[in-house]
Amino acid sequence: MSYKQEKFHNYYKNWIKVYKEGAVRPITLKKYKLTQMWIEKLIPDLEVWQLSRIKYQEILNKYSETHERQTTMDFHHQLKGAILDAVDDGLISIDPTRKAIIKGKSPKHKKIKYLNQFQLQNLIMNLKLDSNINGYWLILLIAKTGIRFSEALALTPKDFDFAKQSININKTWDYKDTNNFSQTKNASSNRSVKIDWQTSTQFAGLIKDLPENKPIFVNGKVYNSTINEILRRVCIKARIPVISIHGLRHTHAS
Incomplete structure (x- = not known):
């Protein structure tokens, strides 16, 4: 054959x-x-x-x-x-994909993709930010920087440069399969991201005694749904539209 x-x-x-x-x-x-x-x-x-x-x-x-x-x-x-x-390779005589028409069913009702600045401040005010690293701190950092969920999970103390008020994004955390470090989405995803002085000061105190090469937000298996549920409860408490952790990236970009 x-x-x-x-x-x-x-x-x-x-x-x-x-x-x-x-x-x-x-x-x-x-x-x-x-x-x-x-x-x-x-x-x-x-x-x-x-x-x-x-x-x-x-x-x-x-x-x-x-x-x-x-x-x-x-x-x-x-x-x-x-x-x-x-x-x-000569297996097909002409390109079947040429001038293909892309269709699709009507999209579902779209959820809110981002918050305005007033809503974002309300969200941050309702985060339970205590002296230990938790999901609320993860939400804060994504809201302030716009980094991806997997990028935030991969952050170690070594990735923070408090003198320059920045974090170094050079890896991700594969929370779906291996529960270990993985590469970033592409080469351009390796970057330095600025953080404001308040966030820099807060994290400097939070991570000062943590192992420099271990992810600060990972302690066992991590589920995106768990963080989204925490975020959902905070949004309800703050009386703002419920948004996903991915939506915080849109909020930062807006």
């Missing part, structure tokens, strides 16, 4: 193994494998050579029936790389 006659979902599975395993972050690899599961479900019998523009559009249309447009766009982008390689 030639590669042309191979089932497309098998071709894509092997493409992931050859080109993506060990080359992308674990969370990105999971997304590729989820896409592979979907195409196995949508086109279990389609052979590589049978992938025409019309057939590809039908696949996108079917996927879009249960997914919003942005998710369908991501699905399309994850398939496109493998398909273009198949075209380059």
Whole structure:
């Protein structure tokens, strides 16, 4: 059997193994494998050579029936790389992805993405900031800096430069799988982030006796949902819109 006659979902599975395993972050690899599961479900019998523009559009249309447009766009982008390689290798005669139309179901009611400055101050005033590191301090730091949740979890005392009032972002914490340090999203994610003098002073006192290479916010397994629940209760207490920990990044950017 030639590669042309191979089932497309098998071709894509092997493409992931050859080109993506060990080359992308674990969370990105999971997304590729989820896409592979979907195409196995949508086109279990389609052979590589049978992938025409019309057939590809039908696949996108079917996927879009249960997914919003942005998710369908991501699905399309994850398939496109493998398909273009198949075209380059002569397995498909023309590019089936050319002029593809991206559709999607109507988005759900969108939650509040960010707080205004008055709401943010109310949030900070209602954080239970005691003398020990806890989830409230994590929320404060993300609110003040706009760093990612995984970046905040990876911070160690060594990453704080109180003389320059900054923190060094050079790694993340893989709280979903390995519960250990991991690389940042991309090279540009390695950066120095300024913190205000008050936050700098507060954290200088908090972490002065902690091991310099151990993450300050991690003590066992960490769940994003746990921090979001703490944040939800604070928002309710502060009488402001409930926002997610990810939403604090938008708040900082606003």
